[in-house]
Amino acid sequence: MAAVENPLLQDFIFPPYDVIEPNHICPAIEALLIELEKDLDELEKTVKPTWPGLVVPLEKIIDRLSVVWGIVNHLNSVKDCPQLRATIQLVQPKKVGFQLKLRQSKLIYMAFKAIRDSSDWENLSDARKRVVDLKLKEAVLYGVSLEDTSRERFNEIEQELEKLAQQFEENILDATKSFEKVITDKKELEGLPSTTLSITAKTAIDKGYENATAEDGPWIITLDGPIYRSVLQHACNRSLREEIFRAYVTRASDGPLNNTPIIERVLELRLEKAKLLGFKNYAEVSLEMKMATVDKAKDLIYKLHEASWGSAIRDLEELRDYAREKGAQEANDLNQWDINFWSERLRESRYDFDEEELRPYFPLPKVMEGLFNLTKKLFGVDIEPADGTAPVWNKDVSFYQVKDSSNAPIAYFYFDPYSRPSEKRGGAWADLVVGRSGVCSSDNTRPRLPITNIVCNLTPPTKDKPSLMTIREVEAVFHEFGHALQHLLTKQDEGLVSGNQGIEWDAVEIPSLFMENWCYQRETILGIAKHYESGEPLPENTSLRILRARTFRAGTLLLRQLRYASVDLELHSTYVPGGLESIYDVDQEIGKRTHPIPLLPEDRFLCSFSHIFADKYAAGYYSYQWAEVISADAFSAFEEAGLENDQSLREMGRKFRETILALGGGKAPNEVFLEFRGREPTPHAFLRYNGLLPTIAAT
Numbered sequence: 001m002a003a004v005e006n007p008l009l010q011d012f013i014f015p016p017y018d019v020i021e022p023n024h025i026c027p028a029i030e031a032l033l034i035e036l037e038k039d040l041d042e043l044e045k046t047v048k049p050t051w052p053g054l055v056v057p058l059e060k061i062i063d064r065l066s067v068v069w070g071i072v073n074h075l076n077s078v079k080d081c082p083q084l085r086a087t088i089q090l091v092q093p094k095k096v097g098f099q100l101k102l103r104q105s106k107l108i109y110m111a112f113k114a115i116r117d118s119s120d121w122e123n124l125s126d127a128r129k130r131v132v133d134l135k136l137k138e139a140v141l142y143g144v145s146l147e148d149t150s151r152e153r154f155n156e157i158e159q160e161l162e163k164l165a166q167q168f169e170e171n172i173l174d175a176t177k178s179f180e181k182v183i184t185d186k187k188e189l190e191g192l193p194s195t196t197l198s199i200t201a202k203t204a205i206d207k208g209y210e211n212a213t214a215e216d217g218p219w220i221i222t223l224d225g226p227i228y229r230s231v232l233q234h235a236c237n238r239s240l241r242e243e244i245f246r247a248y249v250t251r252a253s254d255g256p257l258n259n260t261p262i263i264e265r266v267l268e269l270r271l272e273k274a275k276l277l278g279f280k281n282y283a284e285v286s287l288e289m290k291m292a293t294v295d296k297a298k299d300l301i302y303k304l305h306e307a308s309w310g311s312a313i314r315d316l317e318e319l320r321d322y323a324r325e326k327g328a329q330e331a332n333d334l335n336q337w338d339i340n341f342w343s344e345r346l347r348e349s350r351y352d353f354d355e356e357e358l359r360p361y362f363p364l365p366k367v368m369e370g371l372f373n374l375t376k377k378l379f380g381v382d383i384e385p386a387d388g389t390a391p392v393w394n395k396d397v398s399f400y401q402v403k404d405s406s407n408a409p410i411a412y413f414y415f416d417p418y419s420r421p422s423e424k425r426g427g428a429w430a431d432l433v434v435g436r437s438g439v440c441s442s443d444n445t446r447p448r449l450p451i452t453n454i455v456c457n458l459t460p461p462t463k464d465k466p467s468l469m470t471i472r473e474v475e476a477v478f479h480e481f482g483h484a485l486q487h488l489l490t491k492q493d494e495g496l497v498s499g500n501q502g503i504e505w506d507a508v509e510i511p512s513l514f515m516e517n518w519c520y521q522r523e524t525i526l527g528i529a530k531h532y533e534s535g536e537p538l539p540e541n542t543s544l545r546i547l548r549a550r551t552f553r554a555g556t557l558l559l560r561q562l563r564y565a566s567v568d569l570e571l572h573s574t575y576v577p578g579g580l581e582s583i584y585d586v587d588q589e590i591g592k593r594t595h596p597i598p599l600l601p602e603d604r605f606l607c608s609f610s611h612i613f614a615d616k617y618a619a620g621y622y623s624y625q626w627a628e629v630i631s632a633d634a635f636s637a638f639e640e641a642g643l644e645n646d647q648s649l650r651e652m653g654r655k656f657r658e659t660i661l662a663l664g665g666g667k668a669p670n671e672v673f674l675e676f677r678g679r680e681p682t683p684h685a686f687l688r689y690n691g692l693l694p695t696i697a698a699t
Contacts, residue, residue: 006031008068013442014390014412014451015071015433022083025072029091032068033098036061040098044107049114055131056439058108059495063440069095070433074453078416079393080173080423088166096162100155103142112136127494127666134502134665141288146276154276157269164269165614168252168262172608173425175252180207181221181243189219191236193356196227198462223248224421226459232340234356238330245337246600253604259613260583263606266613268577283573286619290506291669294573297506297622301562301569303683304625305593307692308562311555316596322346336597343553351549353542359468363532364417364458367474370528371481374518377646378653379489379661380405386412394420396460402488411436411488412451417477418467419457427610428456428476430483430512437495447493452484466532471546474528475519482515483508489657492664502665505620509627510634510669511661517635517689520550521643551691556596558625558690563587563594565622568612572619629686630673634660636685637677 007016008028043057076084102108112135115121121129143154182204183189189197200219204212212218221227221244231244252259270282279285283294292300316334319342323331326345330338348354372383386401389412396418402411414433416424433451434440441448456476461467469477486508487499495501500508518524525546529538570586583606591599611617634656641648659676673681687693 008032008071011442016391017071017075017393018391020071020075022081022087025084025087026091028068029072029095032065033094036065036098040102040105044105047107047111049111049118051128054108054111054115055128055496058135059437059439061102063435063437063495065095065098067434070431074431074433075393077429078420078424078455080170080425085166085170089163092162092166093159096159097155100142100158103139104144104151105139106144109136109139109144112139125494125666127492127497127664130502130666130668131494131496134497137288141277141285143277150276154273157273157276161266161269161273164262164266168259168266168614169425169610171252171257171259171262172610172614175257175608176223176426177421178257179223179247179251182209182218183221184218186217188237188240189235191234192230193234193359195356195359195459195468196230196234199227199459202462222421223251224419225426225457226419229340232337233344235341238338238341241337241341242335246602249336249600250602250604251608253607259607260604263583263613264577267571267575267583270572270618271577281573283569283619286572289504290620290623291504292506292622292626294569294619297565297626298569300625300629301565301622304558305562307687308555308558308690309593311692312553312559312596315553315556319343319346322349334597336600339556339597347549347552351545351552353545353549355470355472358529358538358542358546359470360531360533361529361538362469362471362474363530364461364467364469366530366532367469367477367528368415370524371478373527374524375481375485377649379485379657380650380654381410381489382407390414409449411449413484413488414451414453416453416455417458418460424455424457426457428480430454430480430487432487432499432501435487435495435501436490436492436498438493439495448495450487450490450499452487454480454484456480468532471519475516478515478519479512482512485515486511486661486664489661490664491658491662492666494666497665499664504669505616506623506626507630507669509624510631513624513628513631514634514656514660517632520547522547523643550689554690555692558692559594561624563590564609564611565625566590566594567606567609568617568621569619571612629683630669630681632686632689633681633684634673634676 006024006028007019008024009031010016039057039061043054043061047054072088076088112132115124115132116136124132142158143151146154180203183200194214197214197219200221201212201214201217203220203222204218207220209218209220221231221240223244228244228248232241235241235244267282270285274280274282274285277285287294287297319339320331320334322345323334323338323342328342334342344355376382382403383400384403386399388399389401390399392399392414394416396416398415398417400413400415401409402413404410431453433453434448436447436450438447456473458467458469458473458477483500490499492498522543525543526537526540529543530536531538567587567590570590571583575581575583575586584604587603587606588599588601591603606613612619612621617623638649638652641652643649655676659672663672667675670680684693
């Protein structure tokens with residue numbers, strides 16, 4: 001396919017998502033790699049230890065590949081199909097091979113070392129020093145110093161790991177899609193909200209039950225996130241909850257979609273890779289690019305466990321007491337599939353609001369309007385719809401532009417809000433389309449403007465209703481928007497460290513977790529909660545109850561996160577693949593310390609733990625807790641300034657924008673926080689927000 005005909009190879013400001021087809025991918029990537037190989041050869045021949053002679057041409061090579069492959073990877077996440085999978089499998093090894101050649105270039109490595117050792121080093125900006133240090137460390141971790149035989153084996157490992165990560169994610173998606181339960185008796189669905197009945201009836205229609213209705217069924221229950229959560233929280237039918245829970249925690253754990261052997265192989269390869277590089281385990285490799293050490297990460301987990309265990313035990317006793325009070329037969333034998341159900345009932349009773357009944361007050365358009373108003377107040381930017389400016393991959397995708405005080409665009413983003421189980425992977429994420437860069441701009445007078453994707457799996461709208469959200473879904477949108485903000489509002493022109501690029505991974509979650517805090521502030525709630533039909537605001541006493549409910553079962557929820565973080569670190573630091581202990585033995589042992597009710601013996605959650613087996617969080621899941629401590633401390637600065645004082649908020653927002661959001665990876669995160677806060681972070685605000693201070697004080 002000629003380059004001029006291939007949309008992936010054309011010059012574009014906004015990717016031509018609407019016309020890219022699977023058959024474009026192989027010829028585009030192959031042609032691009034040939035071009036980039038020539039560019040790399042030329043760079044190695046002419047390389048000089050100067051910014052124009054090394055970093056400028058290198059950034060152009062890295063950027064060109066990351067933009068095109070990023071588009072392919074994005075479409076794989078939101079428009080999955082067999083043809084797309086097949087083409088990626090064909091071309092991925094070539095892409096990985098080129099990346100390895102680039103990262104292992106000794107000529108480029110030596111040029112960076114020469115810059116580092118030169119007399120001009122101290123005259124470089126912080127951002128340029130970070131670029132040099134990042135590239136030197138990256139080269140070592142990708143095997144630049146290995147002997148030929150070891151480097152050859154290292155490269156084989158990298159190729160296999162990339163392939164396994166792709167297969168792991170595909171197995172989860174296929175396993176999730178393969179489960180469906182047809183229900184014809186509405187009594188079995190007692191307790192499920194009307195929103196869920198509408199979605200499950202529509203699923204039935206899509207599956208061939210043409211006359212299905214929300215009122216009369218039939219209904220098809222799936223493991224799609226919104227449906228799974230709704231069943232666990234609201235279905236009175238305990239056997240249905242158990243069936244769905246068991247199906248969910250055993251996804252991708254048997255048959256041809258079994259991820260267990262993939263996990264074992266991934267852990268084996270990562271350990272071998274670590275030892276080739278001279279490390280004891282993969283956790284040490286991973287944490288070379290993070291703020292923490294293995295010991296510091298484990299120490300944080302231990303301290304948070306100490307703060308939350310007693311609270312979680314009390315949470316469980318309260319649930320049992322409440323279930324007994326309601327005459328529930330399972331009160332003395334609560335199991336994993338009962339916790340969310342009885343927690344919802346207790347929360348409704350204690351705080352006098354039903355989260356499902358509040359959905360009409362959180363229509364997605366109003367939530368987005370409130371989020372954008374908050375962003376303007378804090379950071380002084382306007383966000384405006386720009387639909388039609390850029391091609392999109394689905395009719396439900398919206399496009400926005402971000403403008404500064406001079407009304408000039410400074411960034412753009414796509415928003416893909418709704419669940420599409422047949423083609424879109426679960427969860428929520430924000431990723432980069434193109435980053436801010438002074439080098440890769442088509443306009444030499446100003447840097448290239450950043451563009452991001454924000455993707456969620458919210459409850460879709462119906463014919464007569466917009467997408468109506470729970471407060472948890474609101475929180476998810478704020479979280480992902482926080483990730484996007486780090487790209488959108490960066491002022492860093494060094495493209496290799498703009499946005500969150502080059503930021504130590506355990507600091508990446510700081511802006512996202514920071515934005516979550518605003519969901520639980522009175523002014524924010526009142527600003528976004530308007531009934532989708534009447535426009536009536538949420539009663540203030542109800543909003544106050546939502547805010548008070550924020551710490552409900554916080555100890556239990558924190559322990560669940562600590563389970564994930566602990567399992568991740570154990571599997572990557574002490575676990576011996578192929579030894580006497582299995583990955584599930586490790587999970588079960590940690591489950592005893594993090595779950596007051598034991599895990600099911602057959603729990604296979606690890607088989608769907610894509611964060612550490614198909615994403616960038618391997619030996620880094622603790623980052624959520626690490627960043628949550630820092631983000632809570634950052635938010636407490638706004639509290640101290642006065643949440644009711646708009647002028648103070650604007651001043652503090654400007655400071656947050658100019659440091660944590662603007663500096664990107666151009667400065668070490670601990671230095672950035674110190675610049676913003678004036679001191680080192682402390683866990684006090686995090687524990688206070690989670691209602692755990694009394695617990696920590698008593699230990």
